[in-house]
Amino acid sequence: MSPLLGITLKLISALSFTLMSAGIKAIAARYPTGELVFVRSFFALIPLLLWLGWRGEIPSALKTKNLRGHFKRGVIGSTGMFCGFVALSFLPLPDAVALGYAAPLAVVVLAALVLKERVRIYRWSAVTIGFIGVLIMLSPHLGSFQIAGGNAPAIGAAFGLAGACCSAFASIEVRQLTMTERTGAIVFYFTLMTTTLGLFTILLGWRMPDLQDAALMVAIGILGGLGQIFLVQAYRYGDASLIAPFEYSTMLWAVAIGWFVFGDWPASAVLIGAAIVIASGIYVILREKQLGLLKRETREVGSTRAT
Numbered sequence: 001m002s003p004l005l006g007i008t009l010k011l012i013s014a015l016s017f018t019l020m021s022a023g024i025k026a027i028a029a030r031y032p033t034g035e036l037v038f039v040r041s042f043f044a045l046i047p048l049l050l051w052l053g054w055r056g057e058i059p060s061a062l063k064t065k066n067l068r069g070h071f072k073r074g075v076i077g078s079t080g081m082f083c084g085f086v087a088l089s090f091l092p093l094p095d096a097v098a099l100g101y102a103a104p105l106a107v108v109v110l111a112a113l114v115l116k117e118r119v120r121i122y123r124w125s126a127v128t129i130g131f132i133g134v135l136i137m138l139s140p141h142l143g144s145f146q147i148a149g150g151n152a153p154a155i156g157a158a159f160g161l162a163g164a165c166c167s168a169f170a171s172i173e174v175r176q177l178t179m180t181e182r183t184g185a186i187v188f189y190f191t192l193m194t195t196t197l198g199l200f201t202i203l204l205g206w207r208m209p210d211l212q213d214a215a216l217m218v219a220i221g222i223l224g225g226l227g228q229i230f231l232v233q234a235y236r237y238g239d240a241s242l243i244a245p246f247e248y249s250t251m252l253w254a255v256a257i258g259w260f261v262f263g264d265w266p267a268s269a270v271l272i273g274a275a276i277v278i279a280s281g282i283y284v285i286l287r288e289k290q291l292g293l294l295k296r297e298t299r300e301v302g303s304t305r306a307t
Contacts (some may be wrong), residue, residue, distance in 0.1 A: 076170045
């Protein structure tokens with residue numbers, strides 16, 4: 001293994017996903033969320049299928065022993081993607097990204113409730129402190145539910161938190177799928193599911209994009225697909241406990257892009273809360289590594305970032 005290469009690929013993956021989110025934010029006010037979910041998923045299939053073909057995993061990626069599990073994960077993950085995209089339309093980019101950090105903390109809770117994993121006081125303490133950080137991040141956005149010029153921070157915060165919860169549920173489904181399914185199958189069926197569900201929303205009315213927006217939509221999908229590939233490859237070159245914490249580099253990218261592109265700077269409460277959540281998340285990652293719960297195959301799927 002080459003840990004430095006793994007870290008580099010993880011950082012590139014984080015940048016790809018943040019650029020994807022920035023692209024979504026740039027056009028979210030002009031197009032229905034379902035249309036954005038479709039283009040993000042459909043065009044992500046291009047690099048994904050090329051990558052699976054290069055690895056010789058077609059048609060093996062289409063084989064499954066748990067279609068019902070893929071359907072459940074697809075519905076939950078798609079819901080999370082919808083919520084995340086709505087949050088991006090109402091919140092500054094760094095704020096929306098930071099709220100997503102609640103997902104790994106929620107996974108610990110769900111692992112105890114759904115998978116009956118034993119969670120000791122150390123991880124419960126980290127999760128509790130992390131959720132305090134989430135509340136601190138939410139505090140600047142509470143109180144304004146009125147939509148005026150796309151400005152409804154409380155609505156955006158609610159959808160962002162809902163998206164993080166859906167991501168956590170999706171992670172639990174992925175943990176169960178990895179018992180019988182290959183990584184290629186899990187990624188492929190999820191992308192196919194989100195593409196299909198997004199396409200159904202055409203019945204609610206879509207808007208025909210101009211050439212510039214159409215090019216951006218294609219770029220959004222390809223960035224999402226490339227981010228997924230870089231994420232998978234990162235964990236092939238380094239241990240999960242080493243690679244996973246670099247997920248939080250997305251905050252650095254988000255702050256930089258938010259400032260230079262959108263003129264947004266996160267409130268102090270958001271930065272403080274994000275720092276608390278990040279510290280708690282890293283502790284949970286290290287603790288799961290120590291307990292043998294941080295399985296590479298789970299991280300390879302990139303369940304929280306497939307959305």
